[in-house]
Amino acid sequence: MDVSFFTMxxxxxxxxxxxxxxxxxxxxxxxxxxxxxxxxIGEHTTDLAENVTSCVAFVASLAYxxxxxxxxxxxxxxxxxxxxxxxxxxxxxxxxxxxxFNFGISPGGLLSDAEVFGNLEADRNAMFVECxxxxxxxxxxxxPYNLKGDYWQITTxxxxxxxxxxxxxxxxxxxxxxxxxxxxxxxxxxxxxxxxARGWEPISANFLLPKWVASHWPKYAEGxxxxxxxxxxxxxxxxxxxxxADDEETAxxxxxxxNGPYVSYYRSIVTKMRRGxxxxxxxxxxNMHDDQVTLENVCDQLIIYGTPExxxxxxxxxxxxxxxxxxxxxAGHDWxxxxxxxxxxxxxxxxxxxxxxxxxxxxxxxxx
Numbered sequence: 001m002d003v004s005f006f007t008m009x010x011x012x013x014x015x016x017x018x019x020x021x022x023x024x025x026x027x028x029x030x031x032x033x034x035x036x037x038x039x040x041i042g043e044h045t046t047d048l049a050e051n052v053t054s055c056v057a058f059v060a061s062l063a064y065x066x067x068x069x070x071x072x073x074x075x076x077x078x079x080x081x082x083x084x085x086x087x088x089x090x091x092x093x094x095x096x097x098x099x100x101f102n103f104g105i106s107p108g109g110l111l112s113d114a115e116v117f118g119n120l121e122a123d124r125n126a127m128f129v130e131c132x133x134x135x136x137x138x139x140x141x142x143x144p145y146n147l148k149g150d151y152w153q154i155t156t157x158x159x160x161x162x163x164x165x166x167x168x169x170x171x172x173x174x175x176x177x178x179x180x181x182x183x184x185x186x187x188x189x190x191x192x193x194x195x196x197a198r199g200w201e202p203i204s205a206n207f208l209l210p211k212w213v214a215s216h217w218p219k220y221a222e223g224x225x226x227x228x229x230x231x232x233x234x235x236x237x238x239x240x241x242x243x244x245a246d247d248e249e250t251a252x253x254x255x256x257x258x259n260g261p262y263v264s265y266y267r268s269i270v271t272k273m274r275r276g277x278x279x280x281x282x283x284x285x286x287n288m289h290d291d292q293v294t295l296e297n298v299c300d301q302l303i304i305y306g307t308p309e310x311x312x313x314x315x316x317x318x319x320x321x322x323x324x325x326x327x328x329x330x331a332g333h334d335w336x337x338x339x340x341x342x343x344x345x346x347x348x349x350x351x352x353x354x355x356x357x358x359x360x361x362x363x364x365x366x367x368x
Contacts, residue, residue: 006074023335025058034346036069043056070102079117091172092170106128216236233326243303245306
């Protein structure tokens with residue numbers, strides 16, 4: 001199992017934005033030094049807590065400061081973007097990283113972003129599909145493109161000067177394009193099937209109950225079959241909120257503090273999902289009334305915390321619930337205590353992941 005990193009992020013409203021951005025960047029630099037395989041950053045335009053407004057710009061700030069980690073957009077919210085702008089920016093970013101890049105995409109889930117960009121009442125899934133199709137057509141095609149859709153029209157027919165390069169969008173460093181990943185945030189997600197059928201890979205969100213995370217593998221396998229490719233658990237990324245400390249009391253105190261970064265994270269998520277009518281993510285029984293979904297219960301089910309030994313056992317138990325997966329994606333949270341936040345990542349990389357891999361190693365007789 002590989003360990004990767006993802007942060008939305010969510011910070012306390014009122015915390016200096018410059019400090020939040022600096023700490024988020026430091027977390028990625030630490031992940032690179034610790035051997036985390038991948039790192040993803042989210043984006044939102046209209047949220048004082050989720051205050052990275054451009055995941056492309058954030059990843060660009062890391063391009064020449066990291067050495068090994070594959071960086072990814074997590075995600076570019078395509079309905080809020082112009083496909084030609086995304087195609088050019090992502091291609092440039094892929095060159096900056098010399099191929100050490102994954103392209104994370106989604107329709108975007110923050111309703112205030114949809115409102116500010118004027119697509120709150122639109123079919124954002126249709127916009128998402130048209131946008132990514134146009135991006136791929138730009139990369140695969142040649143100028144002047146002449147792409148016509150329901151939402152965008154793209155051409156450089158009138159202004160091309162090919163002898164000096166004008167009118168052409170650069171192609172990515174990776175051929176034909178960077179690996180594409182998408183977030184899966186619904187039980188029995190049809191999006192997982194659609195992604196897998198197109199050769200893309202899913203990240204199961206860290207705010208889904210284990211029961212619903214488990215529902216993603218059959219949908220992924222279904223999509224792989226449609227795409228005539230093997231369904232490999234190594235390609236399944238599963239995100240979890242995890243806090244590791246040197247002693248159990250410190251872990252319990254930090255992870256369960258009502259005003260701490262972990263509980264505050266889920267308070268924000270639950271509030272948004274309640275307002276958006278999506279509390280089904282937190283219901284074991286879909287017939288439950290919304291009032292039965294409590295923050296305490298959500299945190300009990302979704303936050304893993306403890307010593308390295310305890311966290312190892314909890315992750316192994318979670319793996320038994322949802323099935324085998326190749327990437328455990330450690331969800332980043334606000335560094336309310338920088339020392340504890342850093343120490344958790346160190347213990348995750350140096351203690352927990354090696355212990356998990358030792359525990360799940362195939363016996364020699366079976367390996368032969």
